[in-house]
Amino acid sequence: MARSSDLGVALLGSKFMGKAHSNAYLNVAKFFSLPLNPRMLIAAARDPKDLRAFAKRWGWERTTTDWREAVADPEVGLVDVSTPNHLHADQSIAALEAGKHVACEKPLAGTLDDARVMLEAARKARKCKTFVWFNYRRVPAVAFARHLVERGKLGRIYHVRCVYKQDWGGPETPLLWRFRGKDAGSGALGDLGAHIIDASRFITCDEITEVTGAMMETFIKERAIVDDVASKAASLKGGGKRKRKPKMGRSTVDDACVFTARFKGGAIATFEATRLSTGDKNGNRIEIHGEKGAVRFGFNRMNELEWYDNTLEAGLQGWSTIDVTDGSAGHPYVGNWWPVGHGLGYEHGFVNQLADTCRAIAGKKVSAPIPDFADAYMTQRVMEAVVLSAKHRSAVKLSEVK
Ligand SMILES: NC(=O)C1=CN([C@@H]2O[C@H](COP(=O)(O)OP(=O)(O)OC[C@H]3O[C@@H](n4cnc5c(N)ncnc54)[C@H](OP(=O)(O)O)[C@@H]3O)[C@@H](O)[C@H]2O)C=CC1
Ligand SMILES: O=C1CO[C@H](CO)[C@@H](O)[C@@H]1O
CATH class of the missing domain: 3.40.50.720 (NAD(P)-binding Rossmann-like Domain)
Structure with missing residues (x-):
């Protein structure tokens, strides 16, 4: 009831x-x-x-x-x-x-x-x-990286370096909706690039103002058409039940894309998103370097955040690895889960986001912004700037993309 x-x-x-x-x-x-x-x-x-x-x-x-x-x-x-x-x-x-x-x-x-x-x-x-x-905004290490930026721990940000590398898009993977432009819009760009564009905006609390030097590549031009039988089994793992000589159809999206960008606050950034990074499964990685400090996050060690404190005296400086599993020390979300050290996984990001969604619907405050349509539209504009930059081999100002 x-x-x-x-x-x-x-x-x-x-x-x-x-x-x-x-x-x-x-x-x-x-x-x-x-x-x-x-x-x-x-x-x-x-x-x-x-x-x-x-x-x-x-x-x-x-x-x-x-x-x-x-x-x-x-x-x-x-x-x-x-x-x-x-x-x-x-x-x-x-x-x-x-x-x-x-x-x-x-x-x-x-x-x-x-x-x-x-x-x-x-x-x-x-x-x-x-x-x-x-x-990914609700992965504790990512949310904690934003807290560090908000607290001024990085100071002025110079560099943003983002990669999202997967390898499931080889020739054996059939023409899933993800490879059809009319269904997906774009390929690696919208699938993976969208995540790192969003995460970079989230962590830096800044906006991208210009995209330059974008390249988008469709390495595998044709893929096996997924018929109704095969489609039930076909997945990102590739394959499914195949006919001996499947009919082939054209892939109309990018398998990989790279671009550079500039943030309003002055940072320069590099982005790479690919489905063909052989050997990488969910290689989502973000590195941010500022005047006072730097952070590095990699999904493969998602309960950790690497931190470099540039304000320490020279002899004490060095990268340290923060175990982001201590709710009482201010690590976001983890206090709701297990005792310190018993980290979280991929699925917890969704649960954490849903908790904040329920709070927001009830009119309660949440600790960090959940992207609404206006926020996600900013990421979509960056994606469009990437497409235009690749097409015209030019720099694209975000102010030109409405
Ligand atoms: N945040 C993240 O980390 C991730 C986000 N995504 C995003 O989630 C969305 C869904 O992706 P995902 O769950 O991986 O997709 P799947 O292909 O695994 O599932 C798609 C679902 O949509 C249903 N559907 C309804 N109409 C259609 C149609 N015309 N064509 C195909 N499917 C249809 C399918 O129904 P039926 O079951 O009956 O076939 C199926 O249940 C995408 O926008 C994707 O970008 C995806 C993966 C990870
Ligand atoms: O967001 C995403 C992250 O990874 C998936 C594959 O593993 C993508 O296809 C998906 O859309």
């Missing part, structure tokens, strides 16, 4: 992110004391059999293959958009028009045009709050 403190949730999409978010809805109220608790009301996807099994496993009360039915449900207060990028606009806007809060996966949209109409819809729906699942 619904309680007044319940937040009815409709989840759109039930695969990778559908699971990550379901895990968050299941666990958030067990680890955080919240002003309202999510109720897993209705899950929507295309395949009814898969969907029923998913709902049973994760505890969703109802299912539908019609996402509009889920969005319109009067008991739903929050619509969670966990579908491919080309659906984010229609689904988010329908939810906002129905008076629901929206938590949409990243990137905000496949295209800047879609992102713009989403932003306009969010502005019109004054009573509704919007959130974008840039989950």
Whole structure:
């Protein structure tokens, strides 16, 4: 039975992110004391059999293959958009028009045009709050790096260096929606680059003003077409059930991209995002160097933050590794989980973000900004500047990208 403190949730999409978010809805109220608790009301996807099994496993009360039915449900207060990028606009806007809060996966949209109409819809729906699942903001080490910047520990920032390197995009991986421009918008740029653009803006508390020297490359031009049978098994691990000689289709997105950028505060930055970094699985890494200190974060050691204090006397200087697992020492979120030293994993970022989302919906303060549509639109503009810079082989000022 619904309680007044319940937040009815409709989840759109039930695969990778559908699971990550379901895990968050299941666990958030067990680890955080919240002003309202999510109720897993209705899950929507295309395949009814898969969907029923998913709902049973994760505890969703109802299912539908019609996402509009889920969005319109009067008991739903929050619509969670966990579908491919080309659906984010229609689904988010329908939810906002129905008076629901929206938590949409990243990137905000496949295209800047879609992102713009989403932003306009969010502005019109004054009573509704919007959130974008840039989950790395809620990794304790990343949130702690921002705290250090806010406390002036780095001083003036000179360098921002970001890479997001994965290797699942080899020729064996079929033409998933992630390789189709009309569904994904872009490839490595929107999939991986969006995360590090967002994280760099978040940690530095600064905005990118110019993108230069972008290169985007589609190394693998054709991939096996995913037929209906294979699509159920095909995944980021590659393969799935293949025909002997599969029909091939054109990949219309970048496999990799690199660019440089300038921040308003004067820092210069390098970015690299790739699905073809052989040997790298989730190589999300950010390094920031300032006048007074520097930080380095790497997802492979996500419970640690490397720190260099440039204000110490010369003989005492050196990189140190902070074990970011001590809530009582001010490390964000971890106090809600395990005793010191019993770190967190990938999935906890989503739970931490959901806790802050529930607080924000209830009008409570959160310790660091959760990206809303306006915030994620800034990241989308940077992505567009990258596309324009690569296309015209030129520098692009963000003021030229609206
Ligand atoms: N924050 C993060 O770290 C991550 C974010 N993402 C983002 O999450 C979103 C979803 O990605 P992910 O969960 O990996 O995607 P999946 O391909 O794993 O799942 C997509 C889901 O959307 C449903 N769907 C509805 N309509 C369509 C359609 N036309 N084409 C394809 N699927 C459809 C699918 O239904 P059915 O099950 O019936 O096929 C499926 O449940 C993307 O925006 C992506 O960028 C993804 C991974 C990590
Ligand atoms: O955000 C993301 C991070 O990694 C995934 C793959 O492992 C991406 O495809 C995804 O969209």
